[in-house]
Amino acid sequence: MARERKFTTDQLFQEVKQLLLQHKYEGFHFGLLAERLEVSRGTLYKYYENKEELISDFMIYEMELMLGEIKLIENHTGFTAQFDYLMQVIFRHSMIHQILGMIHQLPVSSNPKVIANKKKMDESHLSLYQLLQRFIDLGRQEKILKDDLPDGLLLGIIFQTINLPNHFGIAQDEWLRSIKEILRHGMFTK
CATH class of the missing domain: 1.10.10 (Arc Repressor Mutant, subunit A)
Known part of the structure; x- marks a missing residue:
């Protein structure tokens, strides 16, 4: 035992x-x-009363770690510096999408702790969106981001880059550099 x-x-x-x-x-x-x-x-x-309570607590913990790091984006001056920082944070927390996606698997619960944690997750997502909206606004102010592209699309593309499979085993630094290059300048030569 x-x-x-x-x-x-x-x-x-x-x-x-x-x-x-x-x-x-x-x-x-x-x-x-x-x-x-x-x-x-x-x-x-x-x-913990059950696994739902534990997993929902864990999700809050992971979200707060990432959100805490993303809040530091404002310590970086200019959109380009903030973009580089954001990409580093996203790749450091590359498994968070997979983990936080499991929140939808938690059964509807009458457990007060699980209910409170789900509410806190919603609030954390809202905080993240508000923070990243300032990031997008800065990119537009500095005339780096195109005005005609929807904010949600820009953020979605940035965050979904961590889900791109690296089937050829490209080194992490090279992988991240290449993704940032594509996001900044596209993949076409002309």
Whole structure:
């Protein structure tokens, strides 16, 4: 039987992240997590009523990490510097889309913690949108972004670049540089 031991929130959520990426929402369960943390399942139930509560807490944690980093975009002067910074953050948190997409798999719950976490996720998305709207507005003010392209499309394309499969194993730095080049200047020579 696994011994009872303490773990930090960071340790807990790092293991949750790895297990969700490996087993997806459906395959995730407290038994796997307890084994990875070398604790009993009962230890986990001391903190969380069920996996929905744990996973929704984890999603808040991941969103707050990324949002905290993206808020620092305003420390960078000019749209180009902010664009470079944003791309670095997006690629540093490249798995967040896959993880946050699992929120739709959480069953409709009467659990107050899950309900509160879903509401907090919605608020975080709104905060992210407002922050990125200022980024887009700056690009337009500096005449870098075309006025006739919808804001949502620009942000969608930027954020979806992390989902591009790198089938040929191009080095991460080269991959990111090439994506930024395409976003800035397109892929046509003329």
